[in-house]
Structure formats: structure tokens, C-alpha cells
Amino acid sequence: MRYLSTRGHSPLISFADMLLAGLAPDGGLYLPEVWPRFSPLEIANFKGRPYGEVAEIVLGELIGDSFSREELQADIAAAYGSFSDPRIAPLSQIAPGSNQSGLYLLELFHGPTLAFKDVALQILGRLFARALKRKGGRATVLAATSGDTGSAAIAALGGLENIEVFVLHPKGRVSEVQRRQMTTTPFTNVHNIAIEGSFDDAQAIVKDLFAETAFARAVNLTAVNSINFARIAAQAVYYFTAASAFDVPPVFVVPTGNFGDVFAGEAAMRMGLPVDTLLVATNANDIMARALNEGVYEAGKAEPTLSPSMDIQVASNFERALFEASGRDARFIRREMGLFAETKRITLPDDVRAALAERYAAARCDDAETLATIARFYKETGRLIDPHTAVALTAAYNLDVPEKVPVVVLSTAHPAKFPAAVEQASGQIPELPPRLKAALEGEEKCHLLGAEKALVRGFIEAKLRTP
Numbered sequence: 348m349r350y351l352s353t354r355g356h357s358p359l360i361s362f363a364d365m366l367l368a369g370l371a372p373d374g375g376l377y378l379p380e381v382w383p384r385f386s387p388l389e390i391a392n393f394k395g396r397p398y399g400e401v402a403e404i405v406l407g408e409l410i411g412d413s414f415s416r417e418e419l420q421a422d423i424a425a426a427y428g429s430f431s432d433p434r435i436a437p438l439s440q441i442a443p444g445s446n447q448s449g450l451y452l453l454e455l456f457h458g459p460t461l462a463f464k465d466v467a468l469q470i471l472g473r474l475f476a477r478a479l480k481r482k483g484g485r486a487t488v489l490a491a492t493s494g495d496t497g498s499a500a501i502a503a504l505g506g507l508e509n510i511e512v513f514v515l516h517p518k519g520r521v522s523e524v525q526r527r528q529m530t531t532t533p534f535t536n537v538h539n540i541a542i543e544g545s546f547d548d549a550q551a552i553v554k555d556l557f558a559e560t561a562f563a564r565a566v567n568l569t570a571v572n573s574i575n576f577a578r579i580a581a582q583a584v585y586y587f588t589a590a591s592a593f594d595v596p597p598v599f600v601v602p603t604g605n606f607g608d609v610f611a612g613e614a615a616m617r618m619g620l621p622v623d624t625l626l627v628a629t630n631a632n633d634i635m636a637r638a639l640n641e642g643v644y645e646a647g648k649a650e651p652t653l654s655p656s657m658d659i660q661v662a663s664n665f666e667r668a669l670f671e672a673s674g675r676d677a678r679f680i681r682r683e684m685g686l687f688a689e690t691k692r693i694t695l696p697d698d699v700r701a702a703l704a705e706r707y708a709a710a711r712c713d714d715a716e717t718l719a720t721i722a723r724f725y726k727e728t729g730r731l732i733d734p735h736t737a738v739a740l741t742a743a744y745n746l747d748v749p750e751k752v753p754v755v756v757l758s759t760a761h762p763a764k765f766p767a768a769v770e771q772a773s774g775q776i777p778e779l780p781p782r783l784k785a786a787l788e789g790e791e792k793c794h795l796l797g798a799e800k801a802l803v804r805g806f807i808e809a810k811l812r813t814p
């Protein structure tokens with residue numbers, strides 16, 4: 348299995364090299380040269396199998412010969428051994444009594460940091476360390492976070508050999524749970540930096556440092572954000588386990604920011620999985636709802652909402668869906684992404700819109716609706732959900748589908764990660780799981796830096812000299 352770039356100007360590379368690189372050198376995103384394909388019988392056989400076995404089969408095809416079956420098995424066992432529910436991604440039916448018997452939650456928050464990013468990062472970290480060891484040398488992982496990505500990356504990469512991890516968060520603008528999840532890490536290869544500025548400032552510093560080619564090469568800078576196809580590959584697995592539980596292809600409702608999670612659904616479909624529709628649910632930052640419903644992909648100004656992990660201006664992974672919808676036309680992607688970089692706006696051609704509409708639909712939900720849905724769900728079922736899940740559940744409540752079609756809402760975070768919004772909506776304070784509570788009581792370690800690229804560069808260089 349080899350990987351190509353959506354912009355067509357990078358050499359084909361193996362899964363392991365793609366994993367270490369993240370972004371392609373021509374600025375494009377990697378995808379499999381050819382999608383592996385599972386037969387209806389193979390997919391039917393996923394029904395009821397343990398999650399790890401399905402992961403091994405699906406990832407095995409995408410990994411090709413980059414890792415042996417034994418290596419993959421060992422990493423899957425270790426990655427998902429850290430989850431608090433042995434089913435990893437359990438499907439729970441919304442309690443009868445809420446006249447929504449065809450509605451399900453796919454619970455993706457049972458990993459060590461209580462958000463769905465663990466599902467991919469736990470396995471990615473282990474494969475990354477393996478690939479790096481074989482290649483030799485060290486890697487510097489640099490990430491900016493508004494909360495969830497940072498803690499999931501730290502949980503996945505903390506303690507790994509030959510990898511130093513630098514995570515920038517905006518000082519005072521992440522929740523206390525999120526901050527403590529990052530800063531109480533016991534691992535010495537993790538360096539937390541609180542930036543005196545906004546998330547956009549932190550993100551801009553990271554982008555600028557990646558663009559400093561000499562520095563980036565000298566420290567072997569890498570990213571583990573959702574542009575890394577290994578994350579998409581790992582997330583495709585739960586679409587297979589969830590859909591194979593039903594006799595009728597389901598609708599998946601996906602709370603969407605960077606379009607990585609929902610594109611993993613497209614990946615599963617392209618590998619043969621029958622799915623009715625991928626319903627993209629956004630908060631007020633609705634670039635993807637506008638693109639899919641109106642045909643204009645235009646960046647606005649990021650607005651803070653109750654579902655902060657979806658507060659984005661640009662949905663990077665949409666480039667992958669555009670590449671597929673255009674019939675894998677790399678020249679089209681180069682032209683349109685060039686135009687978007689300049690003008691922050693592109694208009695989708697009719698044939699591309701039609702191809703997208705074959706699998707995607709989209710809906711937007713504001714904060715008032717998010718709170719109303721948390722309250723309604725609590726009233727009807729006695730269960731609490733987090734605000735990201737609530738964005739998707741709102742879209743599901745408003746959906747009109749035949750009764751026999753199951754509707755699966757991806758539940759991407761544990762409610763205890765966002766206690767303020769949950770309490771505001773329901774009057775209930777969600778309990779932190781005990782093992783997380785204990786971890787959060789450790790000593791906090793964090794460095795405060797001004798929002799300047801040179802300060803961050805200097806800090807990284809000094810740490811790498813004397814770790």
C-alpha cells in the first residue's frame with residue numbers, strides 16, 4: 348500500500364513514511380493510492396467481533412507491509428488496553444420512552460483523556476515510535492491546542508523514546524480539567540507552554556515554525572494533528588464496528604470541526620461500508636455546513652462557542668473529500684487550494700457538489716440549541732451528554748428519515764470535560780471518572796511564554812540541548 352498527495356506533486360510513499368511526515372511536501376494531504384475494499388460478507392463478519400480484531404483487519408489493509416501483523420496486534424492491544432470500557436466504542440440505544448428508538452449514541456470517550464481523539468492517537472503514538480526507531484533519529488512534535496488535542500497527544504506520546512513533545516495552549520483559555528490533563532503529566536519528554544495570547548496566536552506560531560525550513564529540518568519537526576492520515580485510518584474502524592451492528596445502512600451524525608472524523612466515515616464507505624448518509628453537524632462556526640448546503644467554501648471569523656473543539660475557520664480535511672469528489676483531480680485541488688489560500692473563498696463546481704451530496708448532508712446548531720438539547724436529553728433519558736455530542740444530537744432530532752434507518756450520533760467527549768455547559772443546561776454537575784480525578788491532582792508543570800515565535804523557537808532549542 349502506497350500513499351499519494353492530494354496535490355499530485357509528491358512521490359508515493361509507504362504508510363510508515365506517511366505517518367512520520369504528516370503533511371506532504373507539496374502542501375497536500377496523503378491518501379491511499381487505491382482504497383482497499385472489503386466484501387459485503389467480510390463486513391457482515393465484523394458483527395459482534397471484538398473492536399481490536401476489526402481494527403487489526405481494517406488497519407492491516409491500510410498499513411500494507413509497513414508493520415508486521417504481530418507489531419500491529421501488540422500496538423492495538425496496548426492502545427485499547429488503556430480504555431475504561433472493553434468495548435472501546437460502545438453503541439448505546441437511546442432509552443425507549445423517548446420515542447426515538449432508532450437513535451443511538453456511539454460512545455467514543457472511554458480513552459484516557461475522555462475525548463474521541465484518544466481512539467486514533469493512542470494507536471498512532473505507538474506506531475509512530477516504532478517507525479521512528481526503525482528509521483533512526485529523533486522527532487520533535489509541536490502542537491497548538493484549544494484543549495482536547497493537547498491532552499490526547501500528551502497521553503499518547505508521553506514517555507516514548509526519541510520523541511520530544513511541545514504543546515502550546517492559550518493561557519487561561521482552556522478549562523481547568525483540560526489544563527490539568529496536560530500539565531500534570533509525569534513524563535519528562537512533554538513540555539507544556541502557556542502562551543500569553545489566544546489560540547489563534549498559538550496556532551500561528553506553530554504554523555510559522557513549520558514554515559522555517561532550516562529549523563524544522565534541524566529538529567525534525569512533525570505534527571500529529573488530524574491532517575495525518577493515520578488518524579483517519581484509526582477512526583474508520585468504529586464506523587465499521589457500528590454499521591455492522593445493523594441490517595440497514597445507518598445515518599452517522601458527526602460533530603465536525605476539522606472534518607477529520609467525518610472523513611473517516613467517507614474512508615470507510617470507500618472501503619466498502621454501506622452507509623445511508625454522513626450528516627455533518629457544526630456549531631456557529633459553520634464553514635462546512637455552508638460549503639455543503641450552499642456550495643461556497645468560505646472562511647469566516649472563528650467565534651467562541653460552548654463546543655470549543657469545533658471552533659475552527661478552516662476545515663483542513665475537506666481537501667481530501669474535494670479530491671475524491673473531483674475524481675482525484677490533483678490539478679483542480681492545487682488550483683482551488685491556491686485560490687482559497689489567497690481569497691479565503693472558493694465556489695464548488697456543480698459536479699463536485701453533486702458528488703459530495705451523494706454521501707454528505709449538513710446542519711448547523713447554535714449555543715442555545717446545544718443547551719436545549721442537553722436539557723431535553725437529560726429529561727428524557729436521565730443521561731448527560733457533552734456540548735459537542737449535543738450539537739450532533741440536535742441535528743439528529745431534526746432529521747427526517749424512515750423509521751427503519753438507524754441514526755448513530757457520534758458522542759465525542761465525556762460530559763465531565765465540559766462541566767460548565769452541562770450544568771448550565773441541566774442543573775447537574777457531571778462526575779469525573781475516579782481514575783482521571785486522581786491523575787489531575789498531580790503537580791502542574793508549565794512554562795509561560797509571550798506570544799512570539801522567537802521565544803518558542805528558543806525554548807525548544809534549549810530543551811533539546813539539555814532535556
Ligand SMILES: *Cc1c(COP(=O)(O)O)cnc(C)c1O
Pocket residue numbers: 462463464495496573602603604605606607608609656657735759760
Ligand atoms: C476534535 C473534536 C471534534 C471535531 O472533530 P474533527 O475531526 O476536527 O471534525 C468534535 N468533538 C470533540 C469533543 C473533539 O475533541
